[in-house]
Amino acid sequence: MISIEGGSHRLCSGVSRRDVLRIGSLGVAGFALSDLLQLKAEAASTRGKAKSIIMIHLSGGPSHVDTYDPKPDAPDEIRGEFKAISTKVPGIQIGELFPRQAAMMDQLSIIRSCHKVLPEEHASSLMTCGYSFTERRTQGEHPSIGSVLAKLRSGPEAVIPPYVSLRGMNYETGLGAGFLGPSYEALAYDGPGRDDLKLRVAANRQDGRRKMLERLNGFRQAVDTGAVQSQDVFVQRALEIVASSQTYDALDVSKETEETRKRYGNEHFLRARRLVERGAQCVALEVGGWDTHSDNFKQLRSIMPPLDQAFTELVKDLKERGLYDETVVVMWGEFGRTPKVNGTAGRDHWPSVMSVMLAGGGLKMGQVIGATDPQGMYAVEQPYTVRDVVATLYSALGINPAMNFVDPQSRPVPLVHDAAPIPELIG
Helix, strand or coil: CEEEEEEEECCCCHHHHHHEEEEEECHHHHCHHHHHHCCCCCCCCCCCCCCCCEEEECCCCCCCCCCCCCCHHHHHHHHHHEEEEECCCCCEECCCCCCHHCHHHHHEEEEEEEECCCCCCCHHHHHHHHHHHHHHHHHCCCCCCHHHHHHHHHHCCCCCCCCECCCCHEEEEEEHHHCCCHHHHHHHEEECCCHHHHHCCHHHHHHHHHHHHHHHHHHHHHCCCCCCCCCCCCHHHHHHHHHHHHHHHHHHHHHCCHHHHHHCCHHHHHHHHHHCCCCCCEEEEEEEECCCCHHHHHHHHHHHHHHHHHHHHHHHHHHHCCCCEEEEEEEEECEEECCCCCCCCCCCEEECEEEEEEECCCCCCEECCCECCCCCCEECCCCCEHHHHHHHHHCCCCCCCCCCEEEECCCCCEECCCCCCHHHHHH
């Protein structure tokens, strides 16, 4: 196994997660590619316009009022320190620290009325698989969107892992394969938080990076020279995929120009584009730092501009490379934050409503869906649930969100229950 250790990020729950990139051996993070290839006899569903998805998680839960649902006419304790700015689409305003997104609003869509968010401590399970981690504990495991795509879309001709996670893979993320089994797990990069924005390697760790690259090169050479010839044909094929030049190159952002890396400012967003460009069907990544119980405005001034930069560069590159219509991008957190600023200039957890950002994938762009009340507390127009958003993502990918899989107890289990695609997006 080859790993790169990074930093860590602590949420209000006290949980600290460590960053580790694991590449190269079968079974790493449960990603048994040999099983995936050997068992790939299932028929894929009818393909929709989108062939892939990039799922961006804003760890900690961003303030909807300060980002995508500003309240310029509300009292100071609601409005906060940031102004609302106009966007390229007349009548739509967003927070002033997202000027780049404002300039390309015609290529984006915002849901402001996502409600019925479960108040689970910083768990993204509901957003990544349509079921909360509490539901998964009581009802049985459910697969993530990435795992479903790996099962339905990946064939033996694949030259790159179908599902790659550039964020943590603990139970609460919902990023696992659930009852689909380890064959459909992600090739995983563990460790959510702000330090996930890119692999940070200090000067005194450059030697470690060099050794890591040498080890990965050695692994690839072992495959090429027949060291694994005794392996089952599917095992060998899996080894070739994990250690292939395509996988290796996709993760290696040093192959991009310095100008491009500076343009993004965030290597994981750049990796996501490179992976999708080479055939990955699902890439999950994360930006941490949104758990702003105190000093909300100070913290947002440091993390919103870099997110604005990286996100818009990703969308721009997808557009320029002909990948925009076939790649759906979703960006959201676990919940919103209290519209009213607390006594420490922060905003606390607010599961009553949150905003969702979407781009590409053949969805209808250039619009805001739904609205909250004048203080941003509750959805008052076009309320949609998190499950409705997940159903929309499946629909954009050409997968019926009501389709059933059979779980280990031989029960038919729908991908998403009690939900329907959002008509304003799907048409």
